[in-house]
Amino acid sequence: MERVTAYRGFDIHVDIQRVEKDLFNVWFQVEGPMTLPGVAAFGKRVKVFGGPYTMRWAYLVAELAGRAAIDVIFGSDDD
Template identity: 50%
Template sequence: MHRTITYRGFDIEVELAPATDEDTFNVSFQIAGGANLEVLGARGGRIPLRNGPFTERWAYLVAEIAGQAAIDVLLGPVE
Protein backbone atom coordinates (compact mmCIF):
# COMPACT_ATOMS: atom_id res chain seq x y z
CA MET A 1 0.00 0.00 0.00
CA HIS A 2 1.26 3.43 -0.82
CA ARG A 3 0.42 6.97 0.29
CA THR A 4 2.00 10.34 -0.47
CA ILE A 5 1.91 13.17 2.07
CA THR A 6 2.97 16.71 1.10
CA TYR A 7 4.91 18.69 3.71
CA ARG A 8 6.83 21.97 3.28
CA GLY A 9 7.18 21.51 -0.48
CA PHE A 10 8.34 17.89 -0.28
CA ASP A 11 6.49 14.63 -0.81
CA ILE A 12 6.80 11.94 1.84
CA GLU A 13 6.15 8.67 0.01
CA VAL A 14 5.04 5.99 2.48
CA GLU A 15 5.00 2.32 1.53
CA LEU A 16 3.50 -0.50 3.62
CA ALA A 17 4.41 -4.15 3.15
CA PRO A 18 2.47 -6.94 4.89
CA ALA A 19 4.32 -8.44 7.86
CA THR A 20 4.13 -12.00 9.07
CA ASP A 21 1.59 -11.10 11.79
CA GLU A 22 -2.02 -10.70 10.71
CA ASP A 23 -3.09 -7.10 9.94
CA THR A 24 0.38 -5.64 10.58
CA PHE A 25 2.81 -3.96 8.22
CA ASN A 26 6.46 -3.07 7.83
CA VAL A 27 6.77 0.54 6.74
CA SER A 28 9.31 2.63 4.87
CA PHE A 29 9.31 6.18 3.55
CA GLN A 30 11.16 8.28 1.00
CA ILE A 31 11.39 12.04 0.67
CA ALA A 32 10.99 13.39 -2.86
CA GLY A 33 10.48 16.68 -4.67
CA GLY A 34 10.74 20.13 -3.25
CA ALA A 35 13.02 22.99 -4.20
CA ASN A 36 15.79 21.74 -1.91
CA LEU A 37 16.00 18.16 -3.19
CA GLU A 38 19.73 18.57 -3.93
CA VAL A 39 20.26 18.80 -0.16
CA LEU A 40 19.21 15.17 0.12
CA GLY A 41 21.73 13.90 -2.45
CA ALA A 42 22.34 10.16 -2.38
CA ARG A 43 20.72 10.00 1.04
CA GLY A 44 17.28 10.47 -0.51
CA GLY A 45 16.63 6.70 -0.65
CA ARG A 46 13.88 4.68 0.97
CA ILE A 47 14.20 4.46 4.77
CA PRO A 48 12.71 1.46 6.64
CA LEU A 49 11.32 2.24 10.08
CA ARG A 50 12.37 0.21 13.10
CA ASN A 51 10.36 -1.19 16.00
CA GLY A 52 7.60 -2.58 13.77
CA PRO A 53 5.54 -4.17 12.53
CA PHE A 54 2.70 -1.70 12.99
CA THR A 55 -1.03 -1.68 12.42
CA GLU A 56 -2.01 0.20 9.26
CA ARG A 57 -3.00 3.42 11.07
CA TRP A 58 0.15 3.45 13.20
CA ALA A 59 2.36 2.67 10.20
CA TYR A 60 1.12 5.70 8.27
CA LEU A 61 1.30 7.95 11.33
CA VAL A 62 4.83 6.93 12.31
CA ALA A 63 6.12 7.28 8.74
CA GLU A 64 4.51 10.70 8.33
CA ILE A 65 6.05 11.98 11.58
CA ALA A 66 9.48 10.54 10.71
CA GLY A 67 9.35 12.13 7.25
CA GLN A 68 8.29 15.49 8.65
CA ALA A 69 11.07 15.37 11.24
CA ALA A 70 13.66 14.61 8.54
CA ILE A 71 12.46 17.57 6.46
CA ASP A 72 12.49 19.84 9.51
CA VAL A 73 16.11 18.83 10.19
CA LEU A 74 17.06 19.71 6.61
CA LEU A 75 15.19 23.01 6.40
CA GLY A 76 15.25 24.21 9.98
CA PRO A 77 12.30 25.25 12.12
CA VAL A 78 9.12 26.74 10.67
CA GLU A 79 9.01 30.44 11.32
Protein backbone atom coordinates in the same frame (compact mmCIF):
# COMPACT_ATOMS: atom_id res chain seq x y z
CA MET B 1 0.19 0.08 -0.30
CA GLU B 2 1.43 3.60 -0.70
CA ARG B 3 0.29 7.00 0.49
CA VAL B 4 1.78 10.38 -0.40
CA THR B 5 1.44 13.52 1.70
CA ALA B 6 2.80 16.99 1.06
CA TYR B 7 4.84 18.84 3.68
CA ARG B 8 6.77 22.11 3.26
CA GLY B 9 7.06 21.69 -0.52
CA PHE B 10 8.17 18.04 -0.34
CA ASP B 11 6.28 14.81 -0.91
CA ILE B 12 6.53 12.10 1.74
CA HIS B 13 5.91 8.68 0.21
CA VAL B 14 4.87 6.04 2.74
CA ASP B 15 4.97 2.38 1.73
CA ILE B 16 3.74 -0.41 3.99
CA GLN B 17 4.20 -4.14 3.58
CA ARG B 18 2.19 -6.78 5.44
CA VAL B 19 4.36 -9.10 7.55
CA GLU B 20 1.62 -10.73 9.64
CA LYS B 21 -2.13 -10.52 9.92
CA ASP B 22 -2.87 -6.84 10.61
CA LEU B 23 0.85 -5.97 11.09
CA PHE B 24 3.06 -4.06 8.66
CA ASN B 25 6.63 -2.92 8.14
CA VAL B 26 6.90 0.62 6.82
CA TRP B 27 9.28 2.77 4.76
CA PHE B 28 9.25 6.45 3.86
CA GLN B 29 10.86 8.43 1.07
CA VAL B 30 11.10 12.21 0.76
CA GLU B 31 11.02 13.75 -2.71
CA GLY B 32 10.94 17.38 -3.60
CA PRO B 33 12.33 20.33 -5.49
CA MET B 34 15.92 19.60 -4.43
CA THR B 35 18.10 16.76 -3.26
CA LEU B 36 20.99 17.18 -0.89
CA PRO B 37 24.07 15.00 -1.25
CA GLY B 38 24.68 12.77 1.74
CA VAL B 39 21.14 13.09 3.11
CA ALA B 40 19.69 9.58 2.94
CA ALA B 41 16.15 10.67 3.77
CA PHE B 42 15.85 12.62 0.51
CA GLY B 43 15.22 10.45 -2.53
CA LYS B 44 16.02 7.13 -0.86
CA ARG B 45 13.68 4.66 0.77
CA VAL B 46 14.24 4.52 4.56
CA LYS B 47 12.80 1.77 6.77
CA VAL B 48 11.15 2.93 9.99
CA PHE B 49 12.44 1.03 13.01
CA GLY B 50 10.33 -0.37 15.83
CA GLY B 51 7.82 -2.30 13.73
CA PRO B 52 5.83 -4.09 12.80
CA TYR B 53 2.91 -1.72 13.29
CA THR B 54 -0.82 -1.79 12.73
CA MET B 55 -1.79 -0.09 9.46
CA ARG B 56 -2.88 3.14 11.14
CA TRP B 57 0.31 3.41 13.21
CA ALA B 58 2.51 2.48 10.24
CA TYR B 59 1.25 5.41 8.20
CA LEU B 60 1.47 7.78 11.17
CA VAL B 61 5.03 6.96 12.27
CA ALA B 62 6.36 7.02 8.70
CA GLU B 63 4.78 10.39 7.94
CA LEU B 64 6.15 11.80 11.19
CA ALA B 65 9.61 10.39 10.40
CA GLY B 66 9.50 12.06 6.98
CA ARG B 67 8.41 15.37 8.50
CA ALA B 68 11.15 15.13 11.12
CA ALA B 69 13.77 14.51 8.42
CA ILE B 70 12.66 17.64 6.57
CA ASP B 71 12.57 19.69 9.79
CA VAL B 72 16.06 18.55 10.84
CA ILE B 73 17.56 19.63 7.51
CA PHE B 74 15.69 22.93 7.06
CA GLY B 75 14.75 23.82 10.64
CA SER B 76 11.32 23.85 12.18
CA ASP B 77 8.70 26.43 11.17
CA ASP B 78 7.82 26.78 14.86
CA ASP B 79 11.12 28.44 15.82
